[in-house]
Amino acid sequence: xxxxxxxxxxxxxxxxxxxxxxxxxxxxxxxxxxxxxxxxxxxxxxxxxxxxxxxxxxxxxxxxxxxxxxxxxxxxxxxxxxxxxxxxxxxxxxxxxxxxxxxxxxxxxxxxxxxxxxxxxxxxxxxxxxxxxxxxxxxxxxxxxxxxxxxxxxxxxxxxxxxxxxxxxxxxxxxxxxxxxxxxxxxxxxxxxxxxxxxxxxxxxxxxxxxxxxxxxxxxxxxxxxxxxxxxxxxxxxxxxxxxxxxxxxxxxxxxxxxxxxxxxxxxxxxxxxxxxxxxxxxxxxxxxxxxxxxxxxxxxxxxxxxxxxxxxxxxx
Amino acid sequence: xxxxxxxxxxxxxxxxxxxxxxxxxxxxxxxxxxxxxxxxxxxxxxxxxxxxxxxxxxxxxxxxxxxxxxxxxxxxxxxxxxxxxxxxxxxxxxxxxxxxxxxxxxxxxxxxxxxxxxxxxxxxxxxxxxxxxxxxxxxxxxxxxxxxxxxxxxxxxxxxxxxxxxxxxxxxxxxxxxxxxxxxxxxxxxxxxxxxxxxxxxxxxxxxxxxxxxxxxxxxxxxxxxxxxxxxxxxxxxxxxxxxxxxxxxxxxxxxxxxxxxxxxxxxxxxxxxxxxxxxxxxxxxxxxxxxxxxxxxxxxxxxxxxxxxxxxxxxxxxxxxxxxxxxxxxxxxxxxxxxxxxxxxxx
Numbered sequence: 001x002x003x004x005x006x007x008x009x010x011x012x013x014x015x016x017x018x019x020x021x022x023x024x025x026x027x028x029x030x031x032x033x034x035x036x037x038x039x040x041x042x043x044x045x046x047x048x049x050x051x052x053x054x055x056x057x058x059x060x061x062x063x064x065x066x067x068x069x070x071x072x073x074x075x076x077x078x079x080x081x082x083x084x085x086x087x088x089x090x091x092x093x094x095x096x097x098x099x100x101x102x103x104x105x106x107x108x109x110x111x112x113x114x115x116x117x118x119x120x121x122x123x124x125x126x127x128x129x130x131x132x133x134x135x136x137x138x139x140x141x142x143x144x145x146x147x148x149x150x151x152x153x154x155x156x157x158x159x160x161x162x163x164x165x166x167x168x169x170x171x172x173x174x175x176x177x178x179x180x181x182x183x184x185x186x187x188x189x190x191x192x193x194x195x196x197x198x199x200x201x202x203x204x205x206x207x208x209x210x211x212x213x214x215x216x217x218x219x220x221x222x223x224x225x226x227x228x229x230x231x232x233x234x235x236x237x238x239x240x241x242x243x244x245x246x247x248x249x250x251x252x253x254x255x256x257x258x259x260x261x262x263x264x265x266x267x268x269x270x271x272x273x274x275x276x277x278x279x280x281x282x283x284x285x286x287x288x289x290x291x292x293x294x295x296x297x298x299x300x301x302x303x304x305x306x307x308x309x310x311x312x313x314x315x316x317x
Numbered sequence: 318x319x320x321x322x323x324x325x326x327x328x329x330x331x332x333x334x335x336x337x338x339x340x341x342x343x344x345x346x347x348x349x350x351x352x353x354x355x356x357x358x359x360x361x362x363x364x365x366x367x368x369x370x371x372x373x374x375x376x377x378x379x380x381x382x383x384x385x386x387x388x389x390x391x392x393x394x395x396x397x398x399x400x401x402x403x404x405x406x407x408x409x410x411x412x413x414x415x416x417x418x419x420x421x422x423x424x425x426x427x428x429x430x431x432x433x434x435x436x437x438x439x440x441x442x443x444x445x446x447x448x449x450x451x452x453x454x455x456x457x458x459x460x461x462x463x464x465x466x467x468x469x470x471x472x473x474x475x476x477x478x479x480x481x482x483x484x485x486x487x488x489x490x491x492x493x494x495x496x497x498x499x500x501x502x503x504x505x506x507x508x509x510x511x512x513x514x515x516x517x518x519x520x521x522x523x524x525x526x527x528x529x530x531x532x533x534x535x536x537x538x539x540x541x542x543x544x545x546x547x548x549x550x551x552x553x554x555x556x557x558x559x560x561x562x563x564x565x566x567x568x569x570x571x572x573x574x575x576x577x578x579x580x581x582x583x584x585x586x587x588x589x590x591x592x593x594x595x596x597x598x599x600x601x602x603x604x605x606x607x608x609x610x611x612x613x614x615x616x617x618x619x620x621x622x623x624x625x626x627x628x629x630x631x632x633x634x635x636x637x638x639x640x641x642x643x644x645x646x647x648x649x650x651x652x653x654x655x656x657x658x659x660x661x662x663x664x665x
Binding site (some may be wrong): 108125211212214215216217218219220221222223225229230233234237308309310311 | 363373375379399402404405406408411412414416419420421422423425433434437438454470472483486652
């Protein structure tokens with residue numbers, strides 16, 4: 001177990017270094033990406049730009065700039081270019097909204113994805129399966145900004161059933177929090193429900209042809225018990241890793257569109273505005289946060305994997 | 318005449334596929350008595366496994382069609398409802414499958430899987446009592462340190478041990494009929510012998526009827542009382558072990574017997590084979606199914622020969638139009654050897 005953790009920590013550090021260098025370089029390569037020019041303002045003299053460049057350290061060699069930025073990030077002093085506020089404070093402020101979105105939507109899409117996947121597999125080839133297939137395809141192929149906009153227009157603006165976007169902290173008013181989260185949860189879940197139900201359906205149908213399922217049926221146990229104890233139990237294992245990765249991506253700002261459409265002021269929305277203004281520090285921090293959660297959650301998924309499937313041993317244990 | 322344990326009459330199983338209807342089992346009739354081992358022999362695709370699985374109701378599905386009957390002590394397994402069948406399978410009929418490596422659930426402990434079957438047919442029994450019974454069963458089939466091994470997962474067992482677990486599981490409710498579908502095919506020869514010994518002992522001790530499905534005539538010679546040879550969905554010959562091995566009537570049986578490796582004779586250059594391959598069950602040949610591969614085909618073979626006693630022994634039946642004397646002449650390769658002489662494949 002210790003070796004597993006050490007291995008994962010090493011690979012996590014490597015991932016974080018690689019991803020931060022890439023992000024950093026991308027912003028150097030973007031045309032019109034000179035931060036000094038933008039910090040100094042549109043009508044600035046070349047002298048001002050040069051002065052800004054010097055005070056912010058943009059005239060230093062790239063590797064040095066990278067190292068300074070990383071140092072600032074890890075000491076918690078990194079300042080954004082546009083707002084000139086502490087980026088980590090901003091991210092901390094935005095994280096509850098993103099976590100609320102990810103947790104709620106994650107539970108919904110997992111539960112409904114499994115439900116629809118099982119229904120689809122049990123009725124394979126029949127009407128329910130066909131209908132669910134069509135629904136899943138619609139869900140997968142409808143972009144979240146469309147679903148979100150349509151929901152907001154009809155359910156919030158026209159009918160007034162739901163608030164017109166925004167986020168209310170859970171600690172402030174749990175009911176209002178729920179009230180504000182329902183639409184974003186639904187919009188974000190729809191895509192994932194489609195994907196999960198299809199993946200699970202395929203897994204289940206594969207599992208139903210396994211020899212051990214035939215053995216289970218030959219024992220004379222009920223159809224339902226065969227399905228739950230033998231088919232579903234084994235088919236759910238891959239879903240665990242899928243879910244942990246998707247969930248991590250949403251926490252790491254992956255729900256940019258949902259957060260923006262519903263104006264949740266979450267991490268993803270912060271990333272979106274920062275990218276628009278080519279504000280490197282927040283983008284770097286959020287990208288690294290995303291990578292960090294993905295690595296941590298996939299390690300957790302591996303542990304759960306090993307618990308669910310006795311044939312799997314954690315590498316390095 | 319006393320009633321047979323299992324009486325299968327004109328069983329037909331067909332499956333609708335994208336390419337058409339596959340007649341997997343085409344009018345099969347046989348019976349099994351208590352304490353008797355019936356071997357069903359044939360190549361892959363001859364319908365022997367489908368026959369076995371149909372008795373368990375495991376071939377049921379939206380694309381499957383069944384005709385005929387299979388009566389186990391009076392209950393028709395073909396017509397039985399799913400609920401009736403569930404009570405029967407695992408309890409009165411149990412099945413041991415071909416590949417023990419995949420036939421056990423990889424993520425459940427062995428004990429859990431055995432106990433599940435015991436409890437499925439005995440609602441009263443407590444978890445502890447079922448666990449004790451599982452230990453007894455494992456000991457009975459020769460698994461050492463049984464109590465401890467119940468906590469293992471299938472991947473911690475060897476193939477032979479897993480097959481013992483499968484047999485223990487099959488025996489858990491003392492079935493009156495055991496269907497063993499190629500129980501030794503996936504195992505080493507030494508382990509094969511042990512598993513066969515297990516089946517033999519089981520028959521001795523429990524008086525259960527056994528259907529042994531196999532393509533391995535060596536295994537058959539070891540344990541079977543009677544043999545049914547299947548080819549392309551039909552039984553082509555049926556009789557006692559001695560009748561089939563020493564006086565085979567159907568050219569297909571000759572071919573099968575001729576293709577056994579024998580250590581008591583000089584080894585031929587090449588192992589004799591039956592030329593050609595089994596017919597597609599989508600479009601089987603008219604008349605006798607074997608005639609496309611049979612060197613002794615003649616006009617009458619275009620009509621389906623009924624399964625009748627022709628050799629003189631009342632219970633020794635075959636589906637071949639040739640006259641019995643003619644058969645005896647055609648099958649002898651000299652030196653007491655039996656085979657499918659085809660002119661070109663003369664056995665050394």
